[in-house]
Amino acid sequence: MYQLYYYPLNASMAPHFILEALGVEYDLIKVDRKSNQQKSSEYLALNPAGRIPTLIDNGTAIFESPAICIHLAENHPDVNLIPPLGDSNRPVFFQWMMYLTNTVQAELMVYFYPEKHTLDAQQTAQIVEAQESRITDMLALLDNELKHKNYLIGQSVTACDFFLFMLCVWVDEFKKPPLAFNNLGRFLKNLAQHSAIKTVCEKEGLSLLDYQ
Structure with a gap:
């Protein structure tokens, strides 16, 4: 177990x-x-x-x-949460998983912990503002990728989709939150109907009312 x-x-x-x-x-x-x-x-x-x-x-x-x-x-x-060896979608899966963690999540860590990235405490507010702008651009890229698509890769949900949902939950209070993007918002509302998402959000105390 x-x-x-x-x-x-x-x-x-x-x-x-x-x-x-x-x-x-x-x-x-x-x-x-x-x-x-x-x-x-x-x-x-x-x-x-x-x-x-x-x-x-x-x-x-x-x-x-x-x-x-x-x-x-x-x-x-x-x-089928990851494409099998030999599938043309497998390298695409790793591309998006690396983008989500090495780029989006890494920039989010600077956003959430600005004090760890400067020796001048007066600079933290500016770091947060700059990071929100950078991450919003990344959300726009993901929004464009999801145009005419229900999932990041292929025709069914993968681990990348669950990872993206998590990251979007973290930034739902941005000036332009993920749900404000047409394609990304549609993707999130669709994924919020998944039984795994519903169960975990109930266990972890996250309301999905905004995703209905």
Whole structure:
């Protein structure tokens, strides 16, 4: 049985979506960020980066959210959350997964933690403003990609779609939030009907009223 160390609405959300979509048995273990439990010696023994999430699979600890998502998808090829070897959509899958994590999520970390990216505390507000503009441009790129498409890759949901949903949840208070984009908003409202999304959002305390 899988074990997912998580915190609500954190980077563990995408792996949580995928575990539900796979229909497998798993245990959720909450890591209390408010008390910095992710920096405890017990947690660091599993995840030396001291970040959430961590997945335990048959005694092996795996960290980094996209790595967990890909691992789970490949462990259950029958659910088709990742294109198989030889499929023309497989490199496209990795392209978008890398874009979402190495570009969008990386820029979001600067947005959410500006104080870690300057030695001048007076600059944090400007960093946040600049990052919101940069990330909004990335949302526009994704919006254009989703024109005439229901999913990022192929004709069915993949791990990339769950990852994108998670990132969009994080920025729903932007001046131009993801739901304000025509194609991206349609994509999110459609994906919000997925049973895995509904179940996880209920467990993690996120209302989906805006996505109806």
